[in-house]
Amino acid sequence: MVNFSIKSDYGGNWITSVEPDIYAGIKKGKGLFFEWGFHRIDDFHSARYCTKCGSVGHSEAKCIETPKCYKCGDNLIPSTCNKIECIGCKDNNLKFDKKDTIDHLSRDRKCPIFVEAINRVIINTDYGVS
Secondary structure, eight states: EEEEEEETTTEEEEEEOOOHHHHHHHHTTTTTEEEEEEEEEEOOOOBBBTTOOOSSSGGGGGGSSOOOOOTSSSSSOOGGOOOOOHHHHHHHHHHTTOOOOOOSSSSOTTTTHHHHHHHHHHSSSSSOOO
């Protein structure tokens, strides 16, 4: 089943879902023959990002927080904000008395909070392997 597509510099990427036994067969062959061509298959993992509060793990539709600037977490309008401070790392530092770097956006793919969310998605994905 095709879930959605993502445009890239090299054409399009189709994001699909398949049953675990089909996934195992496709992964074993490193790709899929389709319409006279061989298509490379790779895993795709994503975490939800809220554009209302700037947090990772939920979408704007499910957000119960007050709107915040996604660049710094303050109650500013993002277009007028010059700060870049990760909301997730900033909150995590306060909550657990840590000193992790916050000089990135919450949606940065290298953000430790975002990476942790992706790892949770991977752990909870049924690959059909025991």
